[in-house]
Every structure is written in C-alpha cells, then in structure tokens.
Amino acid sequence: MSSNFYQDNPDLKFYIEKYIDWDPLVELTEYKFQTKDGFKNVKDAVTFYKGIMDSVGEIAAKEVAPNAKQIDIDHLTLENGEVKFPPVLQKIFDKIKKLDYYGMCMPYELGGMNCPFLIFMMSNELFARGDVSVTAHYGFHGGMAMAMLFFSIIEGSTTFDRENFQIKQTRFSEFITEIIEGKAWGSMDITEPSAGSDMAALTTRGFQDEKGNWFVSGQKIFITSGHAKYHFVIARTEESESTDSFSGLKGLSMFLVPAYQEDKKGNRIKLASFDSIEDKLGHHGSATVSISFDKTPAYLIGKRGDGFKLMLRIMNNARIGVGFESIGICEAAYRMAKKYASERQSMGKTIDQHEMIADYLDEMKTDIQGIRALAVKSAYHEEMGQKINLLLTYFAPEDKKELKSLQSQMEYHQKAARAITPLVKYIGAEKAVEIAKRCIQIHGGYGYIKEYGAEKLLRDAIVLPIYEGTSQIQSLMAMKDNLMGILKDPGGFFTKNLQAHWKNKSSHNKLERRVAKLQLLSYSTLQFLMSQLAGKKFSDIRKKPVTEWGSFFKTWDPKKDFALAMLHAERLTKMVCDVAICDLLLEQSMKYPERQEILERYLERAEPRVRYLYTEIRTTGNRLLQRLSKKQDKTNRNT
Template identity: 30%
Template sequence: MPRRRRPSFGGRRRSRRGARPRLPAVPRRSVPLGRRAPAVDARTAPVPRRPARTAVRARREPRRRGVLLPVNFFLDDPDLVATFDRGVPWERVVRLTEGPEADVAETVATWREMLAVAGRYIGTEVASRARAVDAIGVVRDDGRIEMNEPLKANLKGLADLGLIGLPLPREYGGSGLPFTLSAFVIEMLARACPSTMVQFAFYTAPAAMIVRYGTEEQKRRYVPRLARGEIIGAVAMTEPQAGSDVGKVATEATERDGCWTLNGRKQFISAGNGDLVIVLARAVRGSRGLDGLGLFIADRADGNYVVERAEHKFTIRGSPTCALMFDGTKAEPLGRPGDGWHGILSFMNESRVGVGIQGLGIGTAALAAASAYAAERRQMDRPIREHPMVAEMLLDMETSVAGLRALVVEAALLQDTILTRPDAPERHRLRELTPLIKWYGAEEMIRVCRLALQIHGGYGVVTEYDVERHMRDSLILPIYEGTSQIQALMAVRDLMRAILQRPTGLLRGGPSAALAGARFPGAVGRDLAAGRAALIRTLRGLMAGLVRRGGIGLLRGSRQPTDAELAPFLLHAERITETLAHLHVARALAEASARIAEHRPLAARAALRARLVAERNRLTIAAGDGGVFARIARWRSAQR
C-alpha cells in the first residue's frame, strides 16, 4: 500500500489527531478584557463593539460594555460553511495540491478545522479592532509612516497563527495550501477589516512574484521572512502620469558594471512604507509602451528609496498608500529585464480575483449588518424587514453575495489548476472570469453596501454603526488593480477577438463556451437562455456596425479593426461586462445550487435579474450613443 500523505498547515505536516494548528489567544467564553492573560497592550487591544445608542443592536454585538464575545466568521456564517462543505470539489483540490496519495477526508477535515480557528480569530479580534484601524488611519510620526497599532496587532495575530504564508511553497516557509482555501481566509479578513486584508496581501503578493521569477538566492533571502510576516513588501507600477496607461511608466532602470539603479517616482503604492518594493521600471533605454519594462527588487534599508508621504484618504484608511521616490536606488532584476509586462500582468490578474474576494468580504459584512438591523429595528409596528421593499433589498443583497461567492469558488479552482499545470485549458476560462469577478466584486458590492446603508436609515450615516465604513471601504474596489472601465475593456476586447475568430458563434450559443453550454431546468434555464439571447442580439448589432464601418474583411480576419472603428463598440464595454457578469453569476449559482439546495431560490432570482439586465442593456445599446462622440469631437476641435 502506498503511504498516504498527511495534510499540512502552517508549513508542517500534521495529522488530525496529532499536532493542531496554532490556536489563537481568543477567550473560550466571554471574558472581560481586563482579566485576560497575558495582559493586553491597551494600544492594541480589540475595541469591544459598542452597543448602539438606540434600542437597535446588531445581533452579534456584545451585550455588556467591555466584554468581547467570541464570533466565528467561518462557523457562524451558514453560507460560507455550506460553500465549504458542499460547494467545493475538494477531492480535486486535494489531489492538485497534495498529490494523488493524499487522504482527502483527513486533509479536508484539517483545512476545515484551520478555517474554524482562523474564523474565530478574525471574527473576534480582527473585527473588533476594525473601527480603531479605520479611525486612527496611518500613523505619521516625525516623517515616519507606519501602520497603526491595532492593525499591527491584527497582522501579528495572523502571523502567530501561521496564516500569513498560506499559499506560498513549503520549501520557502509557506504552507503550500491551495488558493481555494486561502480565498476563504481572504474573504473573512475583508469582512472583518479590509485595511488588514490589504496589508495581509502584501506579504504573499511580492513573495509569490519572487517565487515565480526570482533566483534561488532571492527566494531564500526574501520568501521565508515574508511568509512568517517578519517583513512586508509592496508592488509598484503606478506613477503620477501612468495609471491605467501602464505603458507610460517612466521610472528608469539602468545598469552599470552589473549593478542596477532606479530613478523615478511611484504613486499610490499600498504598503509602500514596508521593507522592500518590487518596481516596474523601463529597463531598455528608448523602449516605449509595454515593451522594454522590467521588474526589480529594491530593499528599503539604509534609505535606499524615499517614502515621500502617505495619502490622506477616506477608504481602507489603515493601509498606507504611499508616494515613493527612487534616486539612484540600488535594485536587483527580478526575472529578465524586458519581460516585466508579462510578470506584472500575471500578478495583476491574480490580484484582480483578490479584489473580487475583498468585495465579497465587504459585501458579506454589509449584508450581515443590514440583516441584523432589519430584524430588530421596528417601524409601523413590525420589524422593518417585514416591509416588502426592505425584504426585497435584503433578498437582492443575499443573491449578489451568494452569486459572487459561487463565481469566486469557480475562479479559485481554476487558479489552483493552472498554478500546478500552467498550460491547462482552464487558463482561458480564468482569463474570461477574472475581469468579471473584479467588475462585479466592485460595482455590485458597492450597490450591496449602498442598500445596507439605506436599510439603516439615518443610523447608516452615523459612525457608531459599521455600514458607513463598509460603504467607504467598498469605494476603493473599482479603482485599484485596474479600474472597472479597464476591466470592461479587457473583457470586451477578448470577447470581440473570439467573435472575429469565429463569427458563426453568434448564430449559436455565443462566444462564451461556459454560457453557451449552460443548461438548467425550469425558470432558471429559461431566464438564463433569454439573457444569453439578449446578449447575442446585442453583440450581433454591434458587430454589424463594426462591419459597416470597417468592411467584411474584418470578419474574414484579413485585418484587425482600428481604434476609430472599435470606438462605438467599446463605448458599451461596461454594459456588456455588466450583462456578462450577471449571466456568469447566475450560471455559477445555478451550478452550485445542485449541491447547495438553499441556493435554489437565489439562483432563480439571479437568473431573472441577469435576463432583465441583459434586456435593459440591449435596449440602451440599440438606442445609440446619445451624442458622446459628437461631444468628444467638440472638445477636440476646441483644443486645436
């Protein structure tokens, strides 16, 4: 009999009955903070969630002042537990990451136990510090820029639990766990405190890039310390003149006698005040656009570069967003100078799914707050959730959150597959889903937060309640890692490429294989088919316009369309993306509801909504551009 591999957590192999994950210092029952051992530093102590001034309190709020009640963001969230228990094909994940001989049941049980431990720490300690993290913001002390103490305490707790290096390889000090599992932790963290989640991501993001592109020496030097949370890094692309237009990056990397130096400025760099930064710079003199870029690692030690400032902002306030200045900064190439765009693109695509998961966490927080509030707040002699308009809002939010989660699970699984087999065909499916998850995770979760705020009435804008913070935090989602408009352009350019390669697809199920193959019984199937048909009609209309402008040669593939020919199509990129995202969310939820029966009513709702969104966008697009191009022409002529 071949020996079965045991599951592992925290970098070491453990059996279920043997060594346990490091347990968090979370009280087993409610304990007054003052009596906890070891003594708690007042600056880092979790702030007990205060009971609201009115009679209305969230269900999970502590009933006594100064008492921290344990809350578990995994075990106390029925949808998250159902997703773990029934929504993930764990056997596939275990085989992918632990090998064919792994004991699936034992591994999954250990992973579940790990999430319960993480959920308890995150739900109790991280969540209770979130207000303080937000209120204090970034510490600016005599020129030094630092994370605030509650945020540092969160990260220390996560490091103590061995949660920092979850997806990093075991040989470099990580836990080597699948992304599908990390996604649960990221979601819970984003629900508890999005600033903490962002900082948490900047241990693994630079480490993963070093693992992928670095030399053996670089991996040994940086990755184990990042995986243990001893140092934190940043990834710097954006410059004052180069935001969405990455091709305008001007920071220069120059080599002399085998040593590289950087000169230039970076803007809006998350965790830019950390210990190192991976910089996208122009490595080939005279190169333009996306060619000739390179990735470089620069250590911050000895004032190697200057952290000029941290921006004052109203969203993810705890996470330092820094302006950096490089002036003769010593740096080492990460990978081949000149291949930088390729490297940064794979980082961005993974981060985009990460931002979608962040949206999921924030949306979950907003939904939980609104559900609790609507159950307790009474107006006109009944809980407000019994007023149909409020009930509809809650149902709508629940559908969006569960739908996004179903799509995230699908993407995480694809991610795990291509991490082990980079050439797997799943690459194309992940490429299709990535901008949709980022777009929906941002735009739809902002809508969810907005509804949560509305459900709170006047209390929604009062800082004593958390929904105003969820609203503020959600507003970063459509901006970083590529704005919503850039996601839409990516999604629609790929779609158009697929249509131009195989125009006959528009006569059948459309250019998306996943949507074309989706078949479900009953109303879900009918609504999805109607939504898909509306999308195909829209695309046919847009393609007909493109061919009118550019000639039939475009369909024969004899040439690519020019920017001017594409413009009327791309004007509607966000509408098409919205339709695509809703269709995929409904499809993913319908597929998940085969295993999670509770999702069936939500899947039906998502399918109907997708159909209505598709129809609305079809009508809007068919109605024409409403004078946009005339306005642009006027601006241009006024400038001449």
C-alpha cells in the same frame, strides 16, 4: 455579534464542504501525495483547510471586527520616515504572524503551510468582513511571497528536486522566508503621479552601471503597504519606438527592489525613502505610501521589456483578491443592515417587513451569493491553470497522451480564469459600494452617524472600483476578451449561439431555458457590437454569416474601430457578469437542488437588467460618438 465568520456563513461553507472539486486541486497542491511532509490523502488535507477557515473565521469575528471602529480612528503615522501601526492593529498582525498565516499558501519547503490559493482567498473574505484594511495588509505578505516564487519560476531561476518533489532552490528564497516569518512584507509599485491606468506613460527608470548592476530612480505613489521592505517596481528600461502610446508598454521591465536592508547590528540602512502616507477616506488600517527611489539597487526579473507581461500574470491574483475583499465588505454591510432592519420599528412593524426594505435585503443577499459563485470559480481556475503549468514545467509526463491531456486542461483553466477575473473584480467592487450604501439607507439617519459603523463600510468600499485596475479598465478588458474571442473563433461563437437557441427552445428544465435566453441576449449584443464596429469601413459585414467574419478583421485598428464597443464596455460587462453568474448557479442547482432557490432569486433580478442593457446598447451612443469624433478631427487639424 457572531463568534465565527466562517461557521455562521452557510453559503461560504457550501463551497468548502460540497462544491469545490478538491481531488484534482489537492493532488496538484500535494504533488500527488509524494512529498515527505505533506498530506497523504485528500480527506486529511481538506480537514486541515476547514480548520484554517474555522480559525481565521474566529480571529476575524473575535479580534478584527470588534476592533474595526478603533482601527478606523487610529490612523497610521509616518515618523522619521517610518510608518507606525497603532497597537490595536499591531496586535492583530502579531496574532497572524504567530499562527504562521503569512505563509498560508507557500510550499512546505519554504516554510509555508502549502494551502491552496483558494483558501488564502477565502481567508481574505473573512478578514475583510472584520475590517478590509486588515485584509489589504495581510494580503501583501502572502501575496508578494507568492509573486516572488511565481516570477522566479517564470524566469527559470527556480529548480526542483524531482525525487523529493520539492523546490531545491528559488531566486528570492531569503526574502520569501522573511515574509513568511512575518519579519517583512512586499508591495506592488506601479502608479506614478502622471500615470495610473495609462501604464504606457510610466517614467520611473531602470538602468545599468558599467558592471551590469541594475538600479531604479523615480517616484511611485498610492502604494498599498508601500512602507514594505520588498517592492516590485515597474520601470522603463527602453524608450518607446513609436508615438503610439501603447507601444510604451513594451519598454517596461519588472524589478524587485529592497527599500532598506539591515547592517550586522540590525540597524536599518535606507535604500529608498517613504515620502508620505496618504490621509484617505477609508482603509485606515492600510498604509498608502509615496516612495522615491534614487539610484536604488534593483534585481531585474525576467527579461528587459517583459515588465508589463509579467505584471499582467500576477495581476489576476490581485484582482481575484479584490473580489474576495469586496464580498467581505458586502457580507458585513448586509448582515449589519439585516440586523438593524429586524429591530427598528416604523409604522407599526419592524422595517424589514416594509416591502421596499425587504426587497433591498433580498437583493443584497442574492448579489452576494452570485458574486461568491463567480469569485470561487475564478480562483479555482486560476490556481488549477497555474499548478498544471508548474507540473508541465518541472514534471512533464513522458506519455504523450497524458501530456496532451494536461496541456488541454491547463488551457481550459487559463482561458476560464482570464474570462472571469475582470468580471469578479468589476462586479465585486461595484456591488460592495452599492450594498454598503444600501446599508446606510436602511439605517436611516443612524447610517450617517459615525458611531453606528455603516458609513465606515461605504468609505472602505468606495476605493474597490479604483485600485487594482479601475472598473472602467476591467470593463475594457472584458469587452476586448469577448470581442477578440469571436474574432479568433467565429465558428465557436456560432456553435455557442446555436446551443443556447436549442436550450432556450427545447430544454426540459425551465431554469435552463431562462438562462439560455439571457445567453442569447448577450450573444446578440456582441453580434450587434461587432456588426457596428467600423460601420463605414465594413458595412458589408452585416450581410455575412458570423463564421466568415474572421478575414475582415485582419486590417483593423482596435483603438479607432472599437469606439462603440468601448463606449458600451461597462454595460456589456454588467450583462456578461449576470450571464456568467446565472450559468454557474444553474450548474450548481443541477447538482445540488437546494441551490435552485438562489438561481431563481438571481434570475428574477437579472432578466429585466439584461433586457434593459440589451436595449440600451442597441439604441444609445451614436450621438456622443459623433461629437467625440468631430472634436478629434478638429484636434487633428490643429496639430
């Protein structure tokens, strides 16, 4: 067994040591090196980050991974309404607390280490390679403390000391300190028994008394680390005005709700009740809790009715987090399978020398490298977008040119993060399941036996395409973003198309030509979907150039008119993931020739996949849509 999950991973080290453009990120993170306690240059800061990665890599390898089996056996229990951690888990969480890693990316002035979000995300990967449920609980400390600060900044209740470049005051500072010190943690409470993906159906209520104090009542289920002290609760404060289910989202508000508080003697006074802890297929070290609120005092965040918008803003971080968790599981499964295959003999040789198994292992490794490229990029863009936004909010430059440049940089990063994040969540989660299943297959019968650990990885992986927005919901988001992108800027789409054509025909770089060919297939698929949308209504559109499409769409009803695109959303997402990964690996290989081999491996697999998806999208779906449409017509007639 490896003694350090960071040091034994050259692909991960490549990002920290070569690829990441640290200068702008560190400069923003360290407020241009003007803080009293912070680093004074990029080099020192990056050396510190490397130290953190090394330390987390060691804990994950020496203390988490060797205990993964025990964590899986020792379920968490609910005793007298309180969740108890088994000793093996408690020891790990005590260690994380001792090292102050719960405040890894919180600012110095709030007691944190002020590391970039990217480092926190990468630490999630390392812990997840040891045991993914440890990552889940660890993430609900730092992640929720960040959310408290983030929401407070958005609603304007955080002030900055402009001279010392530090936060003067933030609304939830006491709670943040408790979390950073490892004395409490938080959770995100959205799901209810009758509302998961369909948030418009949420029924938990937020209401005020005559003095204006807020309370929430209702039940939330399946809440990760839901035995937390601090709960972000999405609750309904306004009735929906129309029968359209999407309008229900406008009536949701975001609250911070403490589930208990302590009296002067330190006794716990319950404000909400933890009803049950779920008995799950995997993730046995992470508590999944049902919680009931009954007129529980709550803090409204932002304005009433802003709940869904606020949730979307924080959800990006969580989805990127699941992407990194997924990579951790993939890495564990690949390495376990590789080791076993190099030792197990069959028909005169080790099984890794059998063609099919060698092919599996090669594909597993290639996929992991591709997903990591995407995940690192999404975390980087998300963080840069958020930090430039912060800079503009509190330290906007007076110089107009500088201001404009910062604004356009922010938009660039935000747009890129928004485009990549659903892809990272989708492809990471799906591949974690596929790779964990392959790990079992490579182990043969031993894979199915608990003692060997391969089956645990599949049990742990299988929830990744479900929580933080299912794979289907990610696909719908990716599809919508892609099609809306064309609607908003048909000219831009046309230009991208032309550029890809040009590269495909005339680039001197063969790999660039191949990547451009994939881009063309994805653009052609998008164009096909657009032209098929609302076929009857706008049959003319097919004859028009794409630059003239904009005016057609003003009268569209997305839910009715996008049926074919919704049907193919997952296929389109798979295609867009492959193209995005190839783009990134191409960019890497141009700067770092040693990465070219990874792109070649990835392209070899992506090319037939994309061609297949292209054909599938163009040739299937209509029969099913006709059937669904007939059924809908019948329902409409009967109501």
